[in-house]
Amino acid sequence: MTPLLGYxxxxxxxxxxxxxxxxxxxxxxxxxxxxxxxxxFFEVIIYITALSQVVGKLGDPLNLxxxxxxxxxxxxAGSLLxxxxxxxxxxxxxxxxxPELSEKLRNRxxxxxxxxxxxxxxxRHVLVIxxxxxxxxxxxxxxxREDESAFITVMDTKSAKxxxxxxxx
Numbered sequence: 001m002t003p004l005l006g007y008x009x010x011x012x013x014x015x016x017x018x019x020x021x022x023x024x025x026x027x028x029x030x031x032x033x034x035x036x037x038x039x040x041f042f043e044v045i046i047y048i049t050a051l052s053q054v055v056g057k058l059g060d061p062l063n064l065x066x067x068x069x070x071x072x073x074x075x076x077a078g079s080l081l082x083x084x085x086x087x088x089x090x091x092x093x094x095x096x097x098x099p100e101l102s103e104k105l106r107n108r109x110x111x112x113x114x115x116x117x118x119x120x121x122x123x124r125h126v127l128v129i130x131x132x133x134x135x136x137x138x139x140x141x142x143x144x145r146e147d148e149s150a151f152i153t154v155m156d157t158k159s160a161k162x163x164x165x166x167x168x169x
Contacts, residue, residue, distance in 0.1 A: 014070025022078025
């Protein structure tokens with residue numbers, strides 16, 4: 001293998017194994033143990049293969065550079081990949097003055113619990129919505145179209161039981 005191909009291999013392998021590591025870690029946190037174990041299996045094979053290329057040629061600093069660049073790029077790529085996969089659940093809390101917003105969201109298929117709150121300037125409606133992370137962009141777009149002054153917070157949800165979740169189309 002030519003040195004250039006070797007550097008490219010090390011870089012690519014690190015991008016792959018660190019991306020897999022990022023996704024695997026988030027899968028563990030979200031309780032997807034079996035998927036995390038499968039990802040971990042492939043991750044470690046790629047990691048050891050890349051590491052063996054570097055350790056076998058420690059005299060070449062470009063191997064270390066390719067290894068480090070692959071690691072850094074893999075972190076970035078892994079976070080993008082996880083964002084695109086949008087696995088798991090999320091909780092969205094919306095504080096609004098619009099009492100009709102909850103019905104508008106329900107009419108679009110979202111399960112909404114509405115609470116009354118008191119803000120600095122009077123009564124507010126607190127909407128709590130649990131949903132699949134894949135549905136989050138649709139929900140945020142809808143809320144912003146209907147009430148541009150709504151205060152929106154998004155929280156990661158590890159698990160939920162019962163209730164109503166919008167069905168994927």
